[in-house]
Amino acid sequence: MKELDKSTLEQLKNSIKYAKENSPYYKEKLADIEPQDINCLKDFQMILSTDKYDLRLVYPLGIQAVPDEEVIRIHSSSGTTGKPIIIPYTKQDVDDWAVMFARCYEMAGINKLDRIHITPGYGLWTAGIGFQAGCEKLGAMAIPMGPGNTEKQLQMMVDLKSTVLCSTSSYALLLAEEIAKRDMKEQIHLRKGIIGSERWGDLMRNRIAAELGIELHDIYGLTEIYGPGIAIDCDKHEGMHYWNDFLFFEVVDPETGKAIPEGEIGELVITTLRKQAAPLIRYRTHDLTRFIPHKCSCGSEYPMIDRILGRTDDMIKVKGVNIYPGQIEDTLKKVSGVSSEYQIVIEHYDGKDRMTLRVERTPDADASAVTLKVIDTFKKIIGIKIECECVDIGVLPRSEKKTKRVIDKRYD
Ligand code: ZN
Numbered sequence: 001m002k003e004l005d006k007s008t009l010e011q012l013k014n015s016i017k018y019a020k021e022n023s024p025y026y027k028e029k030l031a032d033i034e035p036q037d038i039n040c041l042k043d044f045q046m047i048l049s050t051d052k053y054d055l056r057l058v059y060p061l062g063i064q065a066v067p068d069e070e071v072i073r074i075h076s077s078s079g080t081t082g083k084p085i086i087i088p089y090t091k092q093d094v095d096d097w098a099v100m101f102a103r104c105y106e107m108a109g110i111n112k113l114d115r116i117h118i119t120p121g122y123g124l125w126t127a128g129i130g131f132q133a134g135c136e137k138l139g140a141m142a143i144p145m146g147p148g149n150t151e152k153q154l155q156m157m158v159d160l161k162s163t164v165l166c167s168t169s170s171y172a173l174l175l176a177e178e179i180a181k182r183d184m185k186e187q188i189h190l191r192k193g194i195i196g197s198e199r200w201g202d203l204m205r206n207r208i209a210a211e212l213g214i215e216l217h218d219i220y221g222l223t224e225i226y227g228p229g230i231a232i233d234c235d236k237h238e239g240m241h242y243w244n245d246f247l248f249f250e251v252v253d254p255e256t257g258k259a260i261p262e263g264e265i266g267e268l269v270i271t272t273l274r275k276q277a278a279p280l281i282r283y284r285t286h287d288l289t290r291f292i293p294h295k296c297s298c299g300s301e302y303p304m305i306d307r308i309l310g311r312t313d314d315m316i317k318v319k320g321v322n323i324y325p326g327q328i329e330d331t332l333k334k335v336s337g338v339s340s341e342y343q344i345v346i347e348h349y350d351g352k353d354r355m356t357l358r359v360e361r362t363p364d365a366d367a368s369a370v371t372l373k374v375i376d377t378f379k380k381i382i383g384i385k386i387e388c389e390c391v392d393i394g395v396l397p398r399s400e401k402k403t404k405r406v407i408d409k410r411y412d
Helices: 006-022 024-029 041-045 054-059 091-107 126-140 150-159 170-180 202-211 325-333 368-380
Strands: 070-075 085-090 117-120 139-146 164-167 193-197 215-222 227-233 240-242 247-252 266-272 281-287 316-318 319-325 338-349 352-361 389-392 406-408
Touching: 006 024, 006 266, 024 054, 041 368, 070 091, 085 091, 085 338, 091 126, 091 227, 117 126, 117 150, 126 139, 126 227, 126 281, 150 170, 150 319, 164 170, 170 193, 170 202, 193 202, 202 215, 202 325, 202 338, 215 240, 215 281, 319 325, 325 338, 368 389
Parallel strands: 117 139, 117 164, 164 193, 193 215, 338 406, 352 389
Antiparallel strands: 070 085, 215 227, 227 240, 247 266, 266 281, 316 319, 338 352
């Protein structure tokens, strides 16, 4: 990583000072850290990172760094495993988030005349309301649908002439398939898709883009750091621009937490530079990405990270080999006749791991040829032998939220 410039260093020192003086959690965590002793990136990276597990220990509001009367809202992570994490926001935090989100829409070429169809959920988690606040800040028309009720979604999309679809990738695919099935493409006015909240591969991307006839942008964010809206790709799609006036990004080795050479894949770690109610210093996102070293050809000064390539927690170990979901997608991309959907089943048989990759074949593809090709390509790319089961298109599960792709039966 590049050495810190003077102004970034100053901002980081201020963040540390602020967190240490105001957040009960950081008062303890940073007890031995003096901001004036931080004078380079290496000094900064000596500070212990904060993880979601640490935040769960101070549930519900041990992170809060302002008096109660300044907190105007809370959000919470979904908490699918363990206790949720509660993040408080001040008025400035909510406003800063909307500013960043509006900047995302602009970066994606969306303007006041757009009609933004918002399908992520509203409520405790940060999705729907973030898309909404950013849309209002931009001055476009928000169509606050929330998830589900595909019938109603399509009706509103046609009647109100929605131009931008905000959703998860799996829900966008579900809508695209529904629109194709009903032969409604001519009635749809969508021109852009803002897709967030789960990692998705090129095959899925191409199918959604082709079936809806729209340009897709990846939006990134997490509840602990405001929510979605902290990074997005522009029309050049060379990486996701992020807002380095609000946030400081590092990419580290997920196993050791140590710095890695610029451009290598690792875990994204974020420090907030302006957050009042819940400042975070070196927060581990568990998302895998890398810095894009060059400047984007769009001319923007905002730096870029790559698309999210996986979660450190999704890394699966089969027959002693680490496998990231991104590698599975790379494999499928190289095999013609398979769709973007897949499922992995891992079992333990006779003292050995057995992995079965379930894929969908396109209507004209031959199932046994696809099966052999998947097995062969997987062995070449990842180096282990697997089983493959080829099913018809539409057989594997789709969901409105996040699609569960790995079923690990080894520990049942
Ligand atoms: Zn750009």
